[in-house]
Every structure is written in structure tokens, then in C-alpha cells.
Amino acid sequence: MFVRRLSVIIPSYNTAEMTLRCARAVLAAMPDTEVIVVDDGSTDGTAALMPREVRVVRIESNSGFAAAANRGVAAANGRIILLLNSDAMVESDALQKIVSAFDNDARLGVAGAQLIEEDGSPQWSGGSTPTLAWMIAVVSGAGSRGKPRVKTKVDWVSGAAMAFRREAWSPFSERFLFYCQDIEFCLNARKKGWDVRVIEDARVVHAMGKTIAADSPLRHDPAKLWPDLLTWGSAHYGKTWAAFARVTLMLAAALRIAWTKLRGRDASAFVRALKAIRKSAAVRA
The missing domain is CATH 3.90.550.10 (Spore Coat Polysaccharide Biosynthesis Protein SpsA; Chain A)
Structure with a gap:
């Protein structure tokens, strides 16, 4: 062949x-x-x-x-x-x-x-x-x-x-x-x-991000990226790491939301991403 x-x-x-x-x-x-x-x-x-x-x-x-x-x-x-x-x-x-x-x-x-x-x-x-x-x-x-x-x-x-x-x-x-x-x-x-x-x-x-977030000015859709990062980390570093990482990333996300709003910009994508981290299956028992 x-x-x-x-x-x-x-x-x-x-x-x-x-x-x-x-x-x-x-x-x-x-x-x-x-x-x-x-x-x-x-x-x-x-x-x-x-x-x-x-x-x-x-x-x-x-x-x-x-x-x-x-x-x-x-x-x-x-x-x-x-x-x-x-x-x-x-x-x-x-x-x-x-x-x-x-x-x-x-x-x-x-x-x-x-x-x-x-x-x-x-x-x-x-x-x-x-x-x-x-x-x-x-x-x-x-x-x-x-x-x-x-x-x-x-x-x-x-x-x-x-x-x-x-x-x-x-x-x-x-x-x-x-x-x-x-x-x-x-x-x-x-x-x-x-x-x-x-x-x-x-x-x-x-044309970065056009295939997954055509209606968003962001290069990546954070509501999809952030939970997948947790899933990857959980698979390779373990559930204890993932539980700690989840809390840490939630704090980082909250800071991102506050900073974005402080600059008068739309933070809705990051709010959705924060909710996605909270619901992430990667850290569920």
C-alpha cells in the first residue's frame, strides 16, 4: 500500500x-x-x-x-x-x-x-x-x-x-x-x-481562539480552559493537589474579576470560569 x-x-x-x-x-x-x-x-x-x-x-x-x-x-x-x-x-x-x-x-x-x-x-x-x-x-x-x-x-x-x-x-x-x-x-x-x-x-x-470562542474577544475561553487545567493536574499530581489548586485558582480568578471590573471591562467570562472551577469534576471525591 x-x-x-x-x-x-x-x-x-x-x-x-x-x-x-x-x-x-x-x-x-x-x-x-x-x-x-x-x-x-x-x-x-x-x-x-x-x-x-x-x-x-x-x-x-x-x-x-x-x-x-x-x-x-x-x-x-x-x-x-x-x-x-x-x-x-x-x-x-x-x-x-x-x-x-x-x-x-x-x-x-x-x-x-x-x-x-x-x-x-x-x-x-x-x-x-x-x-x-x-x-x-x-x-x-x-x-x-x-x-x-x-x-x-x-x-x-x-x-x-x-x-x-x-x-x-x-x-x-x-x-x-x-x-x-x-x-x-x-x-x-x-x-x-x-x-x-x-x-x-x-x-x-x-487566528487564535476562533474555533472555540468566536463570540469572545478572549484568546481562550476561560470557562473551558481553567477546569481542564484542574483535570490535568488532578490526573498527574493527585486529588489532594487538585483540591488545594482549586481553592488557589478560585482566589486567583476572584482577583482577575475584581481587576477587570476595576478597569471598567466586562468580567462575565471570568465569572463563568470561576463557576466552572467550583463545579469541576476533577476535585470531587
Whole structure:
């Protein structure tokens, strides 16, 4: 059976136009690439809009990012697989640079593209294993004030543009509703002995957050991100850690809400997120 060098999987839920642009950019950059769009229960005609070069895998009802990604990988033929958000646009040479990185490094198991804004400024494309201090910075807003540092050797890379060898594959965990699947996936790959890094010259323009919070000015939906962080921490640090973290993150969230209101801005997204932390299943006995 003919095996392709690269398969690109694009999970999509009611992002038809963005998905079409994303798929066209992939085909323009590397025409022989297998492109699979996983239509995760969309109601906006996503499947009908795709060109014939794109294979569509349909899921009848919305099942979430992890399940859609797993379905896409199961259908893919490539020896290297790139998971790509529908709100991402690969630059013309990005795919070749990703494939070359794997060809030139037998230990490389997972590689992330360098995510950028439309103006070329960098986004966070990977990082270190999350700690409670890091989570507090995320929830309080302190972590959003720094300029992203471009690092190559990392513990995890963003699932917005994440490539991996088929041998490094393990199914994405469906216990996370929206976030942290990439962190968990990379952790599992590193446990198998694979290296994880960002390919800094493989650039992908990412309209960050458009796939999960199209009606919000925030880059991430905190009501989805914060509970998933607790779920991830509970799985790896234990229930006692999670119970302490829950209280700490609630305090950080309350400070975020107060500071946001003090500046005369809408804090409703953070109020919803605080309620989500309180209800988080990660710390229930």
C-alpha cells in the first residue's frame, strides 16, 4: 500500500469557511499531501464546501476535539501526521520544513509549528510541564502580559499545529473537554523516549481562539480552559493537589474579576470560569 509522507487532519465544527481556507493553504503548500477534514457534527455545510482533493470524515454529533482528532488519525495514511486547527493557515514552506525536521532527526517524535499572528509576531507555541504557579499566572492574567519566547526544545507543543510520527502516536485523551490534550499527548510521547520541539522556521498564522470562542474577544475561553487545567493536574499530581489548586485558582480568578471590573471591562467570562472551577469534576471525591 502506498504510504504518503504527510497527512494533515483538520477537525472542524461549524467553521466551514475557515476550514476551506485552511485546507486550500495546505494543498497549495504541498499538493501531494493527504488532507482529511473531520466534520464534527457541523450544521453549516462544512462537508459540502470541501474540494474533491479533501477527504471528509463525518461524525454525526459534536464529540469534541480529542474524539475528532482520533477519528482523523485512524483514517490517515501518512507516516507523519499534522493536526491543524481550522483557524490556522500554513505558510508556503511550513509543511516541507516540518517533514524535513523529522527526516533529519530520528529521535524527533512530536513537532510543533511556530504559531504567529497575522502581523508576524509570535504566539505561544509550546512550553514546560504545567505547575500550580503557571496555572495561577494563567488564571490571574499575569501569564498573558509577557511576550512569547521562541523556544525549540519544549515539554509540549500546541495542538493548533502539531505534527507527529505515527510511531509516537497514542490516542488523545477524551477526558479533557477542550484543552490540555496536547500537553497530555506530548507527555506520553516523551515517556516513550521521543523528543518534542518547536520548528521555529515552520510558521503558521493562527487566528487564535476562533474555533472555540468566536463570540469572545478572549484568546481562550476561560470557562473551558481553567477546569481542564484542574483535570490535568488532578490526573498527574493527585486529588489532594487538585483540591488545594482549586481553592488557589478560585482566589486567583476572584482577583482577575475584581481587576477587570476595576478597569471598567466586562468580567462575565471570568465569572463563568470561576463557576466552572467550583463545579469541576476533577476535585470531587
